[in-house]
Amino acid sequence: MRVMAQMAMVMNLDKCIGCHTCSVTCKQAWTNRTGTEYVWFNNVETRPGQGYPRTYEDQERWEGGWTLNRRGRLQLKAGGRLKNLLTIFASPKQPSIDEYYEPWTYDYERLTSAPLQEHTPVARPKSLLSGQDMAVRWSANWDDDLGGAPALTQADPVLQKVSDKVKLEFEQTFMFYLPRICEHCLNPSCAASCPSGAIYKRSEDGIVLVDQDRCRGWRKCVTGCPYKKVYFNHRTGKAEKCTFCFPRIEVGLPTVCSETCVGRLRYIGLVLYDADRVLAAASEPDETKLLAAQRSVFLDPDDPEVQRAAEASGIPRDWVDAARRSPVWALIHRYEVALPLHPEYRTLPMVWYIPPLSPVVDVVRETGEDAEDRGNLFAAIEALRIPVEYLAELFTAGDVAPVTAVLRRLAAMRSYMRDISMGRDGDPSIPAAVGMSAAEMEGMYRLLALAKYDERYVIPTAHAEQAHSLEELATECALDYEGGPGMGGSGPFGEGSGRGFHNDPIAVENFHMLAQRQTTDTVADPATRKARVNLLNWDGKGVPPGLFPPRADEPGEGPGLREPDDAAAPAVVQPRPVGGAEAGPAGAGTEPRRDGGTP
Amino acid sequence: MTTLATHPFAAAAAAAEVTTADVVLWVVLPYLFLTVFVLGHVWRYRYDKFGWTTRSSQLYERRLLRWASPLFHFGILFVFLGHVLGLGIPKSWTRALGVSDGLYHLMAITIGTVAGVSTVVGLALLIYRRRTVGPVFRATTRMDKLMYLVLAVVIALGMWNTIAGSILNLGGHYDYREGVSVWFRGIFRFDLHPELMADAPLGFQLHGMAAMFLFALWPFTRLVHVFSVPLGYLWRPYVVYRAKARTTPGTRPPRRGWEGVQRPKEHVGPF
Ligand code: SF4
Ligand code: SF4
Numbered sequence: 001m002r003v004m005a006q007m008a009m010v011m012n013l014d015k016c017i018g019c020h021t022c023s024v025t026c027k028q029a030w031t032n033r034t035g036t037e038y039v040w041f042n043n044v045e046t047r048p049g050q051g052y053p054r055t056y057e058d059q060e061r062w063e064g065g066w067t068l069n070r071r072g073r074l075q076l077k078a079g080g081r082l083k084n085l086l087t088i089f090a091s092p093k094q095p096s097i098d099e100y101y102e103p104w105t106y107d108y109e110r111l112t113s114a115p116l117q118e119h120t121p122v123a124r125p126k127s128l129l130s131g132q133d134m135a136v137r138w139s140a141n142w143d144d145d146l147g148g149a150p151a152l153t154q155a156d157p158v159l160q161k162v163s164d165k166v167k168l169e170f171e172q173t174f175m176f177y178l179p180r181i182c183e184h185c186l187n188p189s190c191a192a193s194c195p196s197g198a199i200y201k202r203s204e205d206g207i208v209l210v211d212q213d214r215c216r217g218w219r220k221c222v223t224g225c226p227y228k229k230v231y232f233n234h235r236t237g238k239a240e241k242c243t244f245c246f247p248r249i250e251v252g253l254p255t256v257c258s259e260t261c262v263g264r265l266r267y268i269g270l271v272l273y274d275a276d277r278v279l280a281a282a283s284e285p286d287e288t289k290l291l292a293a294q295r296s297v298f299l300d301p302d303d304p305e306v307q308r309a310a311e312a313s314g315i316p317r318d319w320v321d322a323a324r325r326s327p328v329w330a331l332i333h334r335y336e337v338a339l340p341l342h343p344e345y346r347t348l349p350m351v352w353y354i355p356p357l358s359p360v361v362d363v364v365r366e367t368g369e370d371a372e373d374r375g376n377l378f379a380a381i382e383a384l385r386i387p388v389e390y391l392a393e394l395f396t397a398g399d400v401a402p403v404t405a406v407l408r409r410l411a412a413m414r415s416y417m418r419d420i421s422m423g424r425d426g427d428p429s430i431p432a433a434v435g436m437s438a439a440e441m442e443g444m445y446r447l448l449a450l451a452k453y454d455e456r457y458v459i460p461t462a463h464a465e466q467a468h469s470l471e472e473l474a475t476e477c478a479l480d481y482e483g484g485p486g487m488g489g490s491g492p493f494g495e496g497s498g499r500g501f502h503n504d505p506i507a508v509e510n511f512h513m514l515a516q517r518q519t520t521d522t523v524a525d526p527a528t529r530k531a532r533v534n535l536l537n538w539d540g541k542g543v544p545p546g547l548f549p550p551r552a553d554e555p556g557e558g559p560g561l562r563e564p565d566d567a568a569a570p571a572v573v574q575p576r577p578v579g580g581a582e583a584g585p586a587g588a589g590t591e592p593r594r595d596g597g598t599p
Numbered sequence: 600m601t602t603l604a605t606h607p608f609a610a611a612a613a614a615a616e617v618t619t620a621d622v623v624l625w626v627v628l629p630y631l632f633l634t635v636f637v638l639g640h641v642w643r644y645r646y647d648k649f650g651w652t653t654r655s656s657q658l659y660e661r662r663l664l665r666w667a668s669p670l671f672h673f674g675i676l677f678v679f680l681g682h683v684l685g686l687g688i689p690k691s692w693t694r695a696l697g698v699s700d701g702l703y704h705l706m707a708i709t710i711g712t713v714a715g716v717s718t719v720v721g722l723a724l725l726i727y728r729r730r731t732v733g734p735v736f737r738a739t740t741r742m743d744k745l746m747y748l749v750l751a752v753v754i755a756l757g758m759w760n761t762i763a764g765s766i767l768n769l770g771g772h773y774d775y776r777e778g779v780s781v782w783f784r785g786i787f788r789f790d791l792h793p794e795l796m797a798d799a800p801l802g803f804q805l806h807g808m809a810a811m812f813l814f815a816l817w818p819f820t821r822l823v824h825v826f827s828v829p830l831g832y833l834w835r836p837y838v839v840y841r842a843k844a845r846t847t848p849g850t851r852p853p854r855r856g857w858e859g860v861q862r863p864k865e866h867v868g869p870f
Binding site for chain 2: 081088192
């Protein structure tokens with residue numbers, strides 16, 4: 001037994017409202033740079049839907065993840081090591097930018113610099129790759145909320161597997177959101193595909209990272225990852241991926257996506273696992289048994305035997321304690337409601353999901369029946385093949401039994417807790433029907449529904465022996481750093497080369513980026529990459545020069561919205577909202593003015 | 600030539616009728632460029648590990664790249680092997696192995712021509728792609744352009760030498776294995792023969808000079824990725840584990856004198 005600790009996440013899909021806050025804050029924190037415009041370490045996709053990049057789940061096409069070879073041994077789906085090396089010059093299975101989307105900005109400057117004319121000037125979309133005008137045809141969430149359905153939805157690889165068996169009736173459509181980050185797999189195929197060995201799994205907490213100094217841009221990891229969660233930075237020529245916000249995790253803070261999640265549906269905690277069992281679990285021949293195989297890799301932190309072995313493996317005591325309190329462990333093991341995403345990829349992913357009950361509840365409610373009644377919900381779970389089979393393709397390699405079991409538990413919790421919140425006594429037969437005790441059910445309710453901050457996130461800090469080297473805890477100011485990072489602009493050998501990028505603390509890099517954003521952004525002009533107002537860049541503080549036309553009393557350049565020379569003209573040409581500044585019933589400016597005040 | 604009398608190369612220089620220009624061109628410059636090549640790489644590796652990459656542009660365009668890049672790279676790999684054989688291995692060795700000069704020559708020009716043609720076609724396609732595909736061109740640095748130019752010149756001259764010199768025998772037969780190769784090996788054995796290069800046909804002289812210039816340019820271009828051929832991948836374990844080291848990105852080493860308290864290693868064993 002070789003005990004290792006893994007930082008893991010669970011997302012409760014029932015609560016995701018598809019607001020994309022997680023994606024945007026993640027982007028703001030990590031991929032808000034030239035070269036990563038198209039990159040979303042966190043993305044939220046509507047299911048059924050094609051996902052991002054499009055149809056990434058079609059492994060017959062993209063050849064990500066692992067497979068068993070003829071002798072039943074685990075092998076990369078894209079081929080053996082030699083083939084991997086021989087295809088290094090043009091990676092054959094890498095999604096092109098069309099599968100992601102061509103990133104763009106708008107020519108905002110047109111809006112203010114256009115001469116006075118009959119027609120309102122428009123801000124055309126400009127490609128961030130070529131700088132040319134472009135037609136926007138796709139994005140990271142183009143089919144959001146089933147937009148473009150059924151035409152676009154039909155291309156969903158998961159749906160295609162299901163609809164062979166079950167006819168898809170789009171009148172009875174269902175949907176839910178699937179937020180995705182890198183899975184920080186126990187058996188990461190991205191790392192296994194990397195010829196340079198630049199992708200590594202941190203032995204302390206299992207976070208999978210790309211060593212930017214060792215990555216040589218072979219792009220094999222992009223093919224290797226079945227979730228397509230390694231991205232190629234097209235300016236620096238290096239692979240980048242979700243970092244599980246390790247600088248935050250190291251000091252006990254949750255990841256940015258979790259911290260900002262509006263639905264408060266993400267849980268972060270440790271699990272302990274036996275590294276010696278990983279290979280055997282990933283090589284399980286029967287795909288539908290992979291879920292059980294992956295569960296068997298985990299070690300119970302309450303087991304004294306495991307605790308001793310953990311100590312022997314150098315896992316600190318407080319980490320073992322954190323593993324015992326881990327919400328992730330509780331949801332996977334104690335309540336058994338979390339399932340891994342696509343276990344059939346055999347990477348042993350470590351971001352698990354609680355499948356959504358809401359498609360079932362919605363259908364029951366639409367029929368006018370009581371959507372909180374156990375009997376109705378249980379019956380609906382059995383009857384509604386489409387959502388259940390679809391969920392099974394996502395989470396259990398097609399085996400409906402575990403999905404049904406989870407949904408029954410969630411349904412049971414719903415009807416059990418209704419009684420209690422109505423002031424009645426809980427019906428103990430309800431938890432019993434799904435194999436739980438009343439106390440367990442209430443504990444699950446507390447974790448899932450109340451979801452207190454310190455119960456959602458149980459993150460032990462990185463060790464005090466290392467504390468001095470952790471930037472956020474450093475006793476010196478983290479910014480007294482020689483020759484600050486060279487953000488933006490090209491070094492002598494291309495984007496971002498040179499000493500500026502040597503081993504920068506990330507907080508320092510962010511600090512400089514922010515400072516630069518606040519002071520140096522100019523108008524949108526894709527022609528010069530340095531001078532771009534990408535509104536995603538703007539943190540709302542200060543006014544980027546060039547965002548607004550020069551004021552009337554300042555000498556402006558070019559034909560802006562300036563006061564005409566004619567002295568008779570009104571002094572201010574600025575349009576005002578119809579309601580003026582007075583407060584209306586719903587706040588400032590909501591009530592139309594009656595006095596005919598000219599806007 | 601009196602100044603050369605105390606020069607270490609004086610013996611070589613005096614052995615044949617060589618001019619100062621020859622010594623500069625075929626002795627001084629090679630060592631100069633070689634030094635730049637070696638020190639340049641050391642410097643680049645230390646200064647710019649982050650910039651040490653292939654700078655792939657596959658994301659922008661892949662239809663052309665799918666053919667052009669393997670054509671070029673496999674071609675140039677064989678060309679490289681050919682040069683190792685032709686420049687590095689003395690005639691006597693291949694003879695000792697029982698390879699007759701005629702057979703050697705036949706192999707060299709057939710394999711060499713195939714490899715050369717695929718290199719040239721690949722490179723032409725790659726340059727065409729670089730120029731015409733907007734995003735690829737935008738991602739091209741000035742250094743890239745210079746490198747492409749020099750590389751193209753070197754390859755073109757090399758092709759010319761193969762076709763005109765070795766196949767068509769324009770301007771008479773020239774056996775580079777007795778000339779250029781001996782000079783080349785001499786550079787590394789401090790057995791200097793500038794006179795051999797001085798006597799070589801112009802095509803070989805230009806090819807050699809351009810190639811040396813390319814080597815001097817090498818450490819400052821994307822060509823450094825050649826030294827990252829990931830052969831170790833064939834043997835290493837699939838998944839790499841690494842402990843969080845002091846040098847992990849995102850952390851920094853403590854200042855000297857501020858290292859944390861560290862427990863001395865526990866004493867194990869009987870002594
Ligand atoms: S999900 Fe993350 S850890 Fe797993 S293979 Fe993909 S990039 Fe690697
Ligand atoms: S922030 Fe939370 S609720 Fe909003 S899309 Fe992301 S995961 Fe869903």
